Amino acid sequence: MPENPAAFSGPDQKERLLKPARDIRSILRWGYPKFATIRFVAEHFRLSVEERHILTRVIMPPEKVAARIRKKVSCDSVSNRDLLLDGYNVLLSVDSLLRKEPMWFCDDGYIRDTRYYFSKTSHAEDIEGALDLILEFLSEKNPGSVTFLLDSQISRSGELAGFIRHKLEKHGIQGQAYTSKTADFDLKKEGGNPEKNAITATSDGIIIDSVLHVIDIPACLMEKMGIEPLRLY
Incomplete structure (x- = not known):
C-alpha cells in the first residue's frame, strides 16, 4: 500500500490550501493571469510566503496543462x-x-x-x-x-x-x-x-x-x- 502523503507534510497545511487552490483554478479558467490571481487569492486567505510559493508551483493555467501532459x-x-x-x-x-x-x-x-x-x-x-x-x-x-x-x-x-x-x-x-x-x-x-x-x-x-x-x-x-x-x- 502507498505511504500516507501526510508523512511528507503536515495535513493542516494541505487542508489550508485546498480552498485557495480551488478558487485560483476557477479564476484562471476565465483567462486571468496566473501570478496576479495567486497573489489576489493568497492575500484574501492571508497565506504565508511558503504557501503562496506552493500554490505557484502546483497550479497551472489550463492552456499549459494539456501541452505539458x-x-x-x-x-x-x-x-x-x-x-x-x-x-x-x-x-x-x-x-x-x-x-x-x-x-x-x-x-x-x-x-x-x-x-x-x-x-x-x-x-x-x-x-x-x-x-x-x-x-x-x-x-x-x-x-x-x-x-x-x-x-x-x-x-x-x-x-x-x-x-x-x-x-x-x-x-x-x-x-x-x-x-x-x-x-x-x-x-x-x-x-x-x-x-x-x-x-x-x-x-x-x-x-x-x-x-x-x-x-x-x-x-x-x-x-x-x-x-x-x-x-x-
Missing part, C-alpha cells in the same frame, strides 16, 4: 533512447524525496518539491544517495546514453560533474556530465531538436515547454517505492 513519457520509455538530465533539478528533487520532504503532484502532471526554495544553505554537495537512486533506476531502463547537464554558476559544479562521470562508469551506464553557463538554454536546444529525438528529465516548466519528450524521474521513483504525492484537490 502530452510531452510526458512513461517510466519504461527510455530504453535505447538518449536521455538529457536537468542535473540539479532532478538530483535535488530526488534528494527531497529521500528526506521525506513534501512532494506535490502538480496540475500539469509533474512532481515538484518546494524544500530548496526556502533553505538558506546549499544541499547540493550531499546528494550521493539521490544520484545512486537515479542511476539504479536508469541502469534498469537501459537508455542509449545519459547526459547530466549542470549549471556552472553553482559552487563546485565541476567537482560534481566529475563525481557523476565516475558513478556512471561504476553503474555501467554510457554517459557524460557537463557544466554550462547556459544550462537551461542547452537543455531546451538539445531536447527540442527533432533530429536527436532525446528525452529530457526535468520538472522545470520553462524547459518542458521547449522540449519534445519529458520523463519525470521523481514520479517514477515514487511509483516504484509506493509513495503517493500530495494533491491539492
Whole structure:
C-alpha cells in the first residue's frame, strides 16, 4: 500500500490550501493571469510566503496543462533512447524525496518539491544517495546514453560533474556530465531538436515547454517505492 502523503507534510497545511487552490483554478479558467490571481487569492486567505510559493508551483493555467501532459513519457520509455538530465533539478528533487520532504503532484502532471526554495544553505554537495537512486533506476531502463547537464554558476559544479562521470562508469551506464553557463538554454536546444529525438528529465516548466519528450524521474521513483504525492484537490 502507498505511504500516507501526510508523512511528507503536515495535513493542516494541505487542508489550508485546498480552498485557495480551488478558487485560483476557477479564476484562471476565465483567462486571468496566473501570478496576479495567486497573489489576489493568497492575500484574501492571508497565506504565508511558503504557501503562496506552493500554490505557484502546483497550479497551472489550463492552456499549459494539456501541452505539458502530452510531452510526458512513461517510466519504461527510455530504453535505447538518449536521455538529457536537468542535473540539479532532478538530483535535488530526488534528494527531497529521500528526506521525506513534501512532494506535490502538480496540475500539469509533474512532481515538484518546494524544500530548496526556502533553505538558506546549499544541499547540493550531499546528494550521493539521490544520484545512486537515479542511476539504479536508469541502469534498469537501459537508455542509449545519459547526459547530466549542470549549471556552472553553482559552487563546485565541476567537482560534481566529475563525481557523476565516475558513478556512471561504476553503474555501467554510457554517459557524460557537463557544466554550462547556459544550462537551461542547452537543455531546451538539445531536447527540442527533432533530429536527436532525446528525452529530457526535468520538472522545470520553462524547459518542458521547449522540449519534445519529458520523463519525470521523481514520479517514477515514487511509483516504484509506493509513495503517493500530495494533491491539492
